[in-house]
Amino acid sequence: MTKKKPHLKVDADLNGLFNREGNTTPRSAESSPTVKQALRTVTRQMEATGLRPRTISDYVTHVNHFTEVTGVTYITDINADSIYGWL
16 A cells, blocks of 8 residues: 555545536636646646656556547546546
């Protein structure tokens, strides 16, 4: 087992993340960051916190596979159906 990393803990309220009622700000796909842009940000954060290169590489592999299988381009296009379809 690996130790839990405090810098990867999410304290935000994520209720309603995958339903339309929870989205208070309508965003067009053009104003939403792409999955690739978000992935670059996340991998930089992972590198800054000292995660191992293999961990980061595996994460990138899985996210890229998700986008290939589901065809999702923008973060706002991700929903529960796309995640379940990928799984």
